[in-house]
Amino acid sequence: MEPVIIVLIILVVLVFIALIKTIQVIPQASAAIVERFGRYTRTLNAGLNIVVPFIDTIRNRIDLREQVVPFPPQPVITQDNLVVNIDTVIYYQVTDARAATYEVASYIQAIEQLTVTTLRNIIGGMDLERTLTSREEINAALRGVLDEATGKWGIRVNRVE
Numbered sequence: 001m002e003p004v005i006i007v008l009i010i011l012v013v014l015v016f017i018a019l020i021k022t023i024q025v026i027p028q029a030s031a032a033i034v035e036r037f038g039r040y041t042r043t044l045n046a047g048l049n050i051v052v053p054f055i056d057t058i059r060n061r062i063d064l065r066e067q068v069v070p071f072p073p074q075p076v077i078t079q080d081n082l083v084v085n086i087d088t089v090i091y092y093q094v095t096d097a098r099a100a101t102y103e104v105a106s107y108i109q110a111i112e113q114l115t116v117t118t119l120r121n122i123i124g125g126m127d128l129e130r131t132l133t134s135r136e137e138i139n140a141a142l143r144g145v146l147d148e149a150t151g152k153w154g155i156r157v158n159r160v161e
Contacts, residue, residue, distance in 0.1 A: 021053035026061070031097035033060045043097050062097045066158060071112055076120050080127045088115055088142075091159040092150070099154025107153050111146070115160075118145045 025048055026032050032044040036056050044051075044058070051058070069092070073085040090111060094100045104110045122141050123131050131138070139160045146157040 018053045022050055024049045024051055024058065029063065029065045031062050031064055031094075032058045033062070033097060033101050035059045040098065040102065060097075060101045062094050062100060064094050064097070066091055066093045069108060069111065071115060074116050074119065076123045078123055078128045078131055079125055082128045084123065084128065084131060086119060086123065088119065089161045090115060090146070090157060091161075092155050092157045094154060095156050096154030099152065103153045107150070107155055110153065111150060111155070111157075114146060114149055115142070118142055 024032065024044060026044050026046050028046045030046060032049075033040065034042050034044055034051060034056050035058075036052070041056065068089060070089045071087060073087040075083050076086050077083055092111065094107075100107050119138075119142060122138055126134070126138075143157055143160045146160065150157055
């Protein structure tokens with residue numbers, strides 16, 4: 001083969017690779033974070049998107065649908081010094097992909113730790129009988145604290161059970 005043909009084949013392959021890297025398809029109910037040289041530039045929404053190949057990188061793809069996270073039972077001490085094991089299920093949704101990526105290292109772990117500490121604070125102020133009978137009150141108080149704290153992370157807590 002002649003060197004000119006080899007160079008043309010290599011050039012066509014490189015152009016094809018650049019075109020493939022230029023077009024990014026983001027699925028419905030998802031978002032992607034784009035960084036240029038390691039710095040945030042924009043958030044890609046669902047659909048066909050164009051990025052600059054080899055300069056822009058997609059750092060993170062985030063699911064914007066409601067997520068369900070069950071947490072293992074946690075031992076909690078009531079006001080009358082009795083230990084109760086309480087398990088929780090959090091229903092949350094990412095509302096701001098940029099904040100969820102950059103404001104907290106791992107938002108699922110952060111939600112879990114915040115849930116555990118808030119649950120201990122709420123139940124620590126109740127006796128066992130009130131804890132067992134006021135489930136809705138505990139859920140509402142927990143949801144209020146979680147929603148306020150996770151708002152700056154770009155996350156909305158929909159329900160706590």
